[in-house]
Amino acid sequence: MERDLNGRVAVITGASSGIGEATARALADRGAKVALLARRAERVESLAEELSSNGAGNAIAVEADVTDRESLERAAERVREELGRPDILINNAGVMLLAPIERGKTDEWRQMLDVNLMGVFETTDVFLEQLLDGGGDIVNISSVAGRIGIAGAGAYNATKWGLNGWSDALRQEVLGKDVRVITIEPGAVNTELADHISDEDAKQRVESMPESFDILEAEDIASAIEYAVSRPERVQISELLIRPTGQPN
Numbered sequence: 001m002e003r004d005l006n007g008r009v010a011v012i013t014g015a016s017s018g019i020g021e022a023t024a025r026a027l028a029d030r031g032a033k034v035a036l037l038a039r040r041a042e043r044v045e046s047l048a049e050e051l052s053s054n055g056a057g058n059a060i061a062v063e064a065d066v067t068d069r070e071s072l073e074r075a076a077e078r079v080r081e082e083l084g085r086p087d088i089l090i091n092n093a094g095v096m097l098l099a100p101i102e103r104g105k106t107d108e109w110r111q112m113l114d115v116n117l118m119g120v121f122e123t124t125d126v127f128l129e130q131l132l133d134g135g136g137d138i139v140n141i142s143s144v145a146g147r148i149g150i151a152g153a154g155a156y157n158a159t160k161w162g163l164n165g166w167s168d169a170l171r172q173e174v175l176g177k178d179v180r181v182i183t184i185e186p187g188a189v190n191t192e193l194a195d196h197i198s199d200e201d202a203k204q205r206v207e208s209m210p211e212s213f214d215i216l217e218a219e220d221i222a223s224a225i226e227y228a229v230s231r232p233e234r235v236q237i238s239e240l241l242i243r244p245t246g247q248p249n
C-alpha cells in the first residue's frame with residue numbers, strides 16, 4: 001500500500017526557489033507538514049503563508065544556511081516543537097558555479113564543496129537521530145552531473161559524484177532501521193540555478209539549452225520525489241536519473 005503523506009513532516013533545504021519550492025508545494029498538497037529552510041527568509045515566509053492558508057497542511061519558514069551548523073540546529077529545534085518529529089529530509093540546497101577548471105576559481109570550488117557536500121552531511125547529521133527514531137526518508141538531490149563528467153563542470157561534477165557515493169553508503173548503513181535513502185539525479189531544469197554562474201561562457205551555455213530541447217520544470221522533479229517518498233515501505237527507490245527527453249547526456 002502507498003505510504004500516506006498526510007501528516008508526515010518534511011524538512012526541505014533550499015525551499016526558497018526551484019525544485020525545493022516545487023517539492024514543498026507537492027508534499028503540502030498531499031497533506032504533509034513542511035519546514036521550508038533557506039537563507040532568503042522573505043521567500044520562505046511568503047511560501048509558508050501561502051501553503052498554510054491553502055489549508056492542505058502546516059508549513060513553517062526557517063531561515064537557515066546549510067553551511068552554518070548552529071542555524072541547522074536551531075532549525076531542528078523549531079521543526080520538532082512546531083511540526084513534530086521530522087520523517088522526511090530533502091537535501092536539496094545546492095549551487096552550480098560552472099567554469100572550466102583552468103580558470104582556477106578556487107573560491108567557487110570551495111563554496112560548492114561547502115554547500116553541495118558538507119551542507120548535506122551536516123544537515124543529515126543534525127536530523128538523523130530523529131529520523132532513525134521512528135523511520136523515514138532521506139532524499140538527496142544530486143544531478144546527471146553525478147553520473148557523467150561534463151567539460152566546464154569539474155568541481156560541480158565532483159560534488160555530485162561525491163554525493164552519490166555518500167548517499168549509497170548511508171543507504172547501506174541505515175538498512176534495517178526503517179530509513180530509506182533516495183538519490184535523485186535531474187538533468188536540466190528550469191530554475192534559478194544558473195543565475196549565480198560568474199563565467200559568462202558557461203552561463204550562456206546553460207541559458208541557451210532550452211533552444212536545443214525542452215528542459216524540465218521543477219514540478220517534474222517534485223513529482224518524482226513525491227512518488228519516491230510515497231512508495232510502500234518495502235520499496236526503496238535508491239536512484240532516479242531524470243533527463244529532459246531531448247537531453248543527449
Ligand code: NDP
Binds near residue numbers: 016038039041
Ligand atoms: P535554485 O537556485 O532555484 O535553488 C537552489 C536552492 O538552494 C535555493 O533555494 C537556495 O536558497 C538554496 N541554497 C543555496 N545555498 C544555500 C545555503 N548555503 N544554505 C541554504 N540554502 C542554500 O536551483 P534548483 O532548484 O535547480 O537547485 C536545487 C538542487 O537541484 C541543487 O542541489 C542543484 O544542484 C540540483 N540540480 C538542479 C538542476 C537544474 O538544472 N536546475 C539539475 C540537477 C540538479 P537561498 O539562496 O534562499 O538560501
